[in-house]
Amino acid sequence: MRQTSYAEALNEALREEMRRDPLVFVLGEDVGRMGGLFKVTQALLEEFGPERVIDTPISEAAIAGAGVGSALVGTRPVIEFQFNDFMTIAMDQIVNHAAKLRYMTNGMVSVPLVIRAPVCGGISLGAQHSQSLESWFVHTPGLKVVMPSTPADAKGLLKSAIRDDNPVLFFEHRLLYAQTGEVPDEEHLVALGVADVKRTGTDLTLVATGRTVSLALRAAEKLSEEGIEVEVIDPRTLKPLDTHLIFQSVRKTNRLLVASDGWSACGYASEVMATVMEHCFFDLDAPIQRVCPKDVPMPVAGPLQKAVMVSEEDIVSNCRRVLAT
Amino acid sequence: MRQTSYAEALNEALREEMRRDPLVFVLGEDVGRMGGLFKVTQALLEEFGPERVIDTPISEAAIAGAGVGSALVGTRPVIEFQFNDFMTIAMDQIVNHAAKLRYMTNGMVSVPLVIRAPVCGGISLGAQHSQSLESWFVHTPGLKVVMPSTPADAKGLLKSAIRDDNPVLFFEHRLLYAQTGEVPDEEHLVALGVADVKRTGTDLTLVATGRTVSLALRAAEKLSEEGIEVEVIDPRTLKPLDTHLIFQSVRKTNRLLVASDGWSACGYASEVMATVMEHCFFDLDAPIQRVCPKDVPMPVAGPLQKAVMVSEEDIVSNCRRVLAT
């Protein structure tokens, strides 16, 4: 298998799906001529032309609305937001329209729309360019939410998202774009709603998403040296959540830690905690804990950003904390 | 003490604060001439004039932004959104600006802004007029989130919110507007961040917010007839959360149920569950459970709406469930 970067894998997914289905098209700011701020749409304009690779004005609300409208008439738009922070401008179209039109019409219409956006910090862009807002969308019925952690998952999940008949929010971590990994040469699909055990272990279950998966794996290696075996589960799809795999693991290890780049309050980590609590309470030997960024906006200066974001050390120390009780 | 409706209590709070401080002003759609869609701003235009009671165009993003800008220069805007669903249009200003400006400037500025909005369904207005989106704002550092359940709390909390130097999101339940209750004649303030025990009990702690508080109290009465004593806690402020009072109660009752009109996934109920799990795990005799609306958009037809919204019976049966384990 080839080594491919996360960004290239996403680009391949787009290209393959656009070749397969002439109704798939891409729109967003700087996706054409420039190939996307993070190069995910690179060279698509050249291959598919300006009717299928649309450089839009800076009008996030209309872009999202155009996605909804074009999906309603049977095309399959894939929208890029340059940062997920800018989705704040398009929440009405995403939440009041994309998420609800199928339900409100009792199934008469569907909205096969994909919205891609990078999340979280790491390059000192500050509070308006570093959020990880996936939890808002997990909160909202009618949406699916995906967050891949490897190039192979990125490719396979994006292809599935494009083929899905529902609005799918697809969150990418910008620190992952350059990361490489093996991606199958042949057609590669990863089903939505299926979690993945990224590492098996017996002492503690660690549910991690996006960037925190690689931190979790490194943390697990470190703890393994001490004889502690951590099982790392990547849900890959945050909504619908593959609870089965998580419950199974917790019933084996009896301990759980959840890591997420989204804030803790009403966040994705709290949701996993609550769900496991409801279903596996008597299997737990210790309180479930979470590792999330600190409850502040993201600062710019390096040392501050580092203090706020989730780190490998945070995960290691929290694993120890869960194991100590 | 007088019997006052929730809507009148809010109106009194606005009037008193506007009399006290000439920099407090109100803006929003139909707040002037019409006195607000739900009559909360009634007769303010007559008393304070069109420079302090501003009927705006239908421009939610600019209204929120105008709130931020006017707060930045030292006035104290109180914005009304007709339904919290329309805040989706203003998320950028609320989340990227109001919530973050103080932090981003390291404390140089403050944003003393109040945004009021009704939440949840109950009058068959359907999926775009019935959400209860408070959890999104609890997720976001830099905001305070308030949700009163009685006329007295409504008045006291709104006055405190207006005096607070931070952006405060103030969520009202439209089924409560007509509900009456005692409101003190004298100056009445309720501090933000302080929960309230609405009923004492020994067998189960029931944390409920907004409209679900009255459902919880009725459920508790019913269970009391069977000798089950439920302690009902109303956090009143969702962010910052008064964890102290909740932990204390859970340590006494060893059981917890959380009721909320917001969806369950990544919602306020999951946050309370996660926090209690972290801190009171060994005090718990049974898994914490939650009662939330079903995970679907809100339908219009009466029987459907009823099936989706939290009911007194839901709370009773879930209390039993928690007590049965």
Place this chain on the structure above:
Amino acid sequence: MQDDISREDRLDWYRRMCLIRGFEEEIHNLNKAGLVQGTAHLYIGMEAIAVGACSAMNSADLLTSTHRGHGHCIARGLDTGRMMAEILGRVDGYCGGKGGSMHITDVSRGMLGADGIVGGGIPIAVGAALGVRLKGDLSVVLCFFGEGASNQGSFHESLNLAAVRRLAVVFICENNLWALSAPFAEVTAGGSVANRAGAYGIPGEKVDGNDVEAVFKAVNEAAKRARAGLGPSLLECVSYRWEGHSIFTRQEIRPAEEIQQWKQRDPINRYRARLIEAKTAASEVLGQIELQVSEQISKAIQFAKNSSLPDSETAFRNTYA
């Protein structure tokens, strides 16, 4: 649609306007009887806009609507029985009772949906135009919205996007002079919505929204332009709503004389008089039509009432495809 208006067209337009009027009036009665589920925003007084505009549509054309959408639906030929059933929250309604008045949709008629969000449908219309072009269809999208919506950011972004992509959208502002309690001039700078077309370099025109033929002609021209690949247009159809903002509204803010004046410009009476005067049809012929319309409405109501309220189980279906 042909350019020249035939007698059949005229009679059909008269019929449709009467149908809208009668349908809306019945909602008042049904509401008093406690049968309407939720709210409804009546189109009474504005019938000429929907009928004139939708008459310029081809069968493959599309439209997006607003909270005040019944008129557009009827003008576009939706089934009044299923519409009424939806408004009463019944299983045979277009949305099985889940959507109610504000979300009536019928994709089989190219009706992409009413909308509860002021300005919410505007970018959706633009997207639909983008989509049909990609599919190679020549459909035009009519995009209805109130003058209140023209102050939303979505209006601006959508007109700009449609203009730079030369999309086949006809933007139809229904200026009924009030947005809930807000008078047009007090909240809308520039004095005219049509005038805002200049900002996007597209044609803008103010139209007498109480004249069904004037509306037809203007929309037909704009649709031809759009079909020819010349891009979008903005039409401002000036009219008035006779009723309160919604059936929930108890308080009337608008001056009684103003309401009275506009009632004197009734688009239906006016058209009736014109048809008779021009000898297009005798009063009796129109009377026949009115009778047919009454019957259709009675049937629609009967259909709706006979349909049952949905079973609570259906609340949990159709969130996802």
Place this chain on the structure above:
Amino acid sequence: MQDDISREDRLDWYRRMCLIRGFEEEIHNLNKAGLVQGTAHLYIGMEAIAVGACSAMNSADLLTSTHRGHGHCIARGLDTGRMMAEILGRVDGYCGGKGGSMHITDVSRGMLGADGIVGGGIPIAVGAALGVRLKGDLSVVLCFFGEGASNQGSFHESLNLAAVRRLAVVFICENNLWALSAPFAEVTAGGSVANRAGAYGIPGEKVDGNDVEAVFKAVNEAAKRARAGLGPSLLECVSYRWEGHSIFTRQEIRPAEEIQQWKQRDPINRYRARLIEAKTAASEVLGQIELQVSEQISKAIQFAKNSSLPDSETAFRNTYA
């Protein structure tokens, strides 16, 4: 500000433009040395807009800025040392290193903040104008934004709101012909931002953004109007950015000749030549100024470098008041 321009004004404007240019050029070097924390969007080529505009401000006036905000800050007289410290993420920066280039703010100078959201500052400017009026101040608010931002809904809503309330805002569009990789005409319908003023019934004017005196005059007129209670205006100052979109940008989309042409219209060189030609100042006098500017910049850099990176504990402070 007085209407007629004195020699001191002219020399001061020249100085400020040089200061912006030199400051921005140093950021390039500091970035190569790995010292900039995060990104920065350089103002090089556009100096005449900020300097001309801010020179029309009174001391109580306010401004809102954009991601490309250094020029506005310097023109408004912010401390270059504290600015540079912020860009390097240091404790002595205006925001203690929390905000970085995109969030420099100094309320003591009426500078309400740069902004990382395209179009984000526009309604904030309107709100500030609303607020100062309520307080009884006569301040005018200058609202800067790029031509890319003029396609955001916030632009439309804000201009409409300011117009109907007759607020004291001067909307200053910096049209540098590109928004990241998007050429103006391809994404902006109507061909002109100034022209969009018509939609709101307010004055709109296109200005040579490379001519500091032309900008001053236009903004001064608009500010006078605003101060007199006559409401907002929209100015479109046409200029060009010489550098890539941000210091992160490696790819240049714009045609090399276009960049070259605009460099020949350098607002600083042009003004220098004009001052000499008009005998306002001899070349030596201007040389003196340039020297002073260099020194000031060196000091600013020294100040910034001497300031330490913040302690991680400060990350947890100042979320709430």
